[in-house]
Amino acid sequence: MKSIFDDSVGHAKNVSLGLGIIGFCGCLIGWFVAPRDFFVAYLFGHFFFLGLSLGSLALLMIHHLTAGDWGYAVRRFLESAVGNLPLLVLLFVPIFFGLANLYPWQNRAVVSANETLQIYLNPPGFVLRTAIVFAVWIIMARQLLKWSAEQDVTVSLEPTRKMRTLSGPGLVIYPVTMTFAAVDWLMSMEADWYSTMFPVLICIGQVLSALALVILLLAWAARSSVLGSLASEENFHKLGNLLLAFTMMWAYLAFGQLLVIWSGNLPHEISWYLHRISCGWKWIAIFIALFHFFVPFFLLLMRAAKKRRPILARIAACVLAAHIVAVWWTIAPSIYTKHFYVGWLAPAAFLGIGGIYAFAFLKNLETRRLVPQNDPRLELAVPT
């Protein structure tokens, strides 16, 4: 039986596929016309959507370990995002052709000035490490999805137990692998710069953006009755509390990194921030401080805002939008160091990758029932 929700999923799927194709056509033109702008925009688009999938993976593992009933409400959304990881590997391939455009360690002058860089930062190493981290993520994702599918058709506790067993080590493996990825893909865009807090900040940003996305999706699904009592006021309240916690943690880490580098005031460290507050970038930084932290933080302090679905959905949309800007602000100033810049290629890459991502996401969502089946802890969480 098809519900109103299924219809809107089907409709959204067609729209996102169309937008994705248009976006990719734009990207293809961009690759020939302005290769450097294209690669920056493409890395930005890819990294944002990869963040949604990896953040979902982390949230899914947190849920398998803690079994809060908020997680049953959003579990299919998390699993659909996690299921997109193989697609993201495929979409990463163009970046391998743009190393010379993106990374200064590809420039002989920079490398010869600092030879130790060459030992770690070189194209074969970059490709190898990228392949390894993707392989690790995909293995974890595949196992979790496989066991989740088994759980749906059996009353045995075995799949539940397996998911929980993997999730413990998985939550350690994720930040460790993400550290290597963040160093290679983002930090090395300014070859001399390093910050030990940066990978953690990236991880928390990914979890935060994934959480904002699933809150939006849950609010969307709650308009029809497919999720039943799972889309309750209490579950929105709990997700709102989690959103508050991750918003605070993100701000804590972002400020912590700033404070350490600002206090040290060393040329090779501070340059990263100088690029990010030069001219127009300063206003972007202020925008991020306001809409990635202050506005959602103060709104989320209010219990009434967390319990009411339309208000919480708007706060989540604000966080998600601010996170898009924050990803651009993290990546682009390393290339456009003097002035704020965003060309037509950034929206094109965002649409292209986002459209394909959304299409695959909705396809994953369609294949399974929205309410998890046979989880032994779900009956306790949702009294019928």
Next chain:
Amino acid sequence: MSQPYGLLAEFSNHEDLLRAAETAYAAGFRKMDAFAPFPVEGLPEALGKKTRLPLLVLIGGIIGGVGAYYMEWYANAVSYVINIGGRPIHSWPAFIPITFELTVLAAGLTAFFFSLGLSGLPRPHHPLFNVPEFERASQDRFFLCIETRDPNFNRDQTRAFLQGLSPLSIAEVPE
């Protein structure tokens, strides 16, 4: 004979207590309180109890934060100006950690002391302790007490009302 403190009804589970509290509130009783071995979700709302604690904690936190920033600004930029590594005298990033810590500390202390003070603690004795059954309020029984000072209180009618909620027992609480 002096007035009793109130009437105490005993229930075996939290659902009955919650229903009793809602019925009593609907019947117009306001000066009443409920007792349970664990926090019962929705019970304060059912009794019509409103707390000012969140507002007080917010005010406490704001005083702590503003006070901390003022203290740092006054010490570094006014009272004892000192050049640290050539940075501006009023270096706000360095002031944030202390501001944050004192916000949390002041809010936490406000929550601790006001939650005690607003509930009338510390208090060594309470008329309810005169009822022997009340001991089980901290173990496995749930109680609703309607106090004599409620304007709607009437010894016989209130007892009949409580009887209508089918409690395990009803006891008169001596003052």
